[in-house]
Amino acid sequence: MVDDVYACVVHAAGDLRVEERPAGEPGAGQVAVRIEYGGICGSDLHYYHDGGVGNFRIREPLVLGHEVVGRISGGDLPAGTPVGIHPATPCGACPECARDRRNICASSSYLGSAARDPHIQGGFVQELIVRADQVRVLPAELALRTAVLAEPLSVAIHAVRQAGEGAVDGKRALVTGAGPIGLLVAAALRQAGAAEVVVTDLHEAPLALASQVGATQTIRADTTDWPDEIDVAIEASGTAGGLRTCLERVRRGGTVVQVGSLPGGDTAFAGSLLMTRELTLTGAFRFDHEFDTAIALLADGLSVDPIVTHAFPLDEARAAFDLASDRTVASKVLLDLSGDTQR
Missing domain, CATH: 3.40.50.720 (NAD(P)-binding Rossmann-like Domain)
Structure with a gap:
């Protein structure tokens, strides 16, 4: 566990900052994950450029990111265990959840989303606390840089x-x-x-x-x-x-x-x-059980590594977002959160 962490936070359209935030402690049923990689998604770019995604508008500072992987740093799982994080927390009680269509649960929480108020803070942070049932232990042979593609x-x-x-x-x-x-x-x-x-x-x-x-x-x-x-x-x-x-x-x-x-x-x-x-x-909106399928396919060697074209340290987040916006040059751009960040 750490005393404080740095995160990639959007405050408004064009206003992206790397700023310090207090670290939390995992409670009952939670784990802390030391994030190593985060993939910049199209929705992250919309929040950065437009201040929102569709009808979801930024109303408070929002930690971006929902494509994240890392290693356990607190909670009941052994420290250092490599994990992927399922970004959705459906309500479990609505008709959609009952029909096993949890990806369209209207009350679902999703990392790095302004769909709800207060916003659901995202995963572009050096240490993230999530529900234990959101993490998936990754196969030892699956590199984290590849595993970050499991969400998309x-x-x-x-x-x-x-x-x-x-x-x-x-x-x-x-x-x-x-x-x-x-x-x-x-x-x-x-x-x-x-x-x-x-x-x-x-x-x-x-x-x-x-x-x-x-x-x-x-x-x-x-x-x-x-x-x-x-x-x-x-x-x-x-x-x-x-x-x-x-x-x-x-x-x-x-x-x-x-x-x-x-x-x-x-x-x-x-x-x-x-x-x-x-x-x-x-x-087709988001996903649910497909997350486990994606991890298995990546571990089996599904050939998608060329999609990751660039990686930037967290303190160069703005440069990473700018490059990710240029589709003539970049495809999937990663933030590398594994190193020390000082501003």
């Missing part, structure tokens, strides 16, 4: 599962957007048995990464040269244009899964195509 990989696995049981096995799938989630969706599609995975993006660098993690074909999003008979399309760009591409390119009777975070408010989409071609359009 869980999102990708859930998106693939939302297409339906066996829906991608032996089929041709399309992924719009080759950011970290889109890249992990491509890897998850191949692991689920997709025969072909077509990935689109506007930039060459992420498309090159897509080829390394499972894409069988990459296409510039501004091209007119498209393959026929897309069976399943997964929209990972979070743009209206990406959604339209999915609705236009998927075969008649096909399925589209929206996993990219669209802007708050209304989004125009090609509803006539949805109707006349009898498409299925469904959403």
